């Protein structure tokens with residue numbers, strides 16, 4: 162009996178461990194120092210391995226919520242947990258996250274290799290190991306051979322690939338991406354979306370992604386969180402129940418069109434629910 166009981170316990174423990182969310186947002190809200198209410202209390206779990214996208218009208222609090230997930234922005238009430246613990250405990254739990262912003266924010270005077278190596282230099286990773294990880298990251302994003310170039314010698318799409326490579330060198334478990342491809346032309350954006358999905362699947366990452374694009378949200382996500390503004394809040398969470406892999410054929414499929422139509426409707430309703438100053442208004 163004992164071994165069976167023990168194995169059940171182990172199984173239960175494993176099941177519990179698997180259910181621990183990557184991020185657990187518990188009634189987290191944000192009132193800014195000027196008194197502006199950026200976000201009503203939000204409850205949201207980011208599950209291991211999921212690709213979760215935040216979408217909503219301008220000013221609905223997408224960046225605020227993502228900022229709290231990075232721990233750069235503190236909630237004014239409520240609680241945030243990362244892998245079941247506090248942000249400071251992520252290191253001891255062997256977990257880490259990386260952030261990718263819309264602007265690639267590269268050091269203009271430094272080579273691509275030096276830009277990508279920056280997080281490893283800051284962590285005092287031995288040079289040989291760091292160079293090997295940079296080589297692998299650049300290869301992953303299709304930039305092998307561009308190590309010695311300067312950022313200004315690359316296109317916008319390539320600079321964003323460098324930014325993604327830099328976020329990957331620390332081998333994070335979670336990527337938080339704030340409109341990373343918003344400034345790129347549609348063709349480049351579609352290509353980067355496809356490559357990002359490959360990385361996500363290959364590396365078993367969890368990703369939280371902010372976008373204004375319905376097409377991008379449907380193409381990429383396992384779940385989409387639709388937000389409304391004034392005050393910022395979650396309006397609806399939609400499962401993107403479409404088969405994998407998602408390739409160019411998926412973009413032209415009736416299922417893709419139907420999911421885009423559904424998300425568009427939810428977004429319209431969220432915009433209608435939003436306060437009168439929601440469209441692009443700033444306090």
Ligand SMILES: Nc1ncnc2c1ncn2[C@@H]1O[C@H](COP(=O)(O)OP(=O)(O)OP(=O)(O)O)[C@@H](O)[C@H]1O
Pocket residue numbers: 193194195197198199217218219220221222223224225226393442443444
């Ligand atoms: N530091 C701040 N002080 C006061 N208000 C702020 C501050 N930061 C953001 N806000 C306001 O909080 C609201 C939510 O901002 P946030 O940037 O999270 O929205 P968003 O959904 O990401 O918008 P966008 O799609 O335009 O990027 C906005 O009305 C914004 O002006």
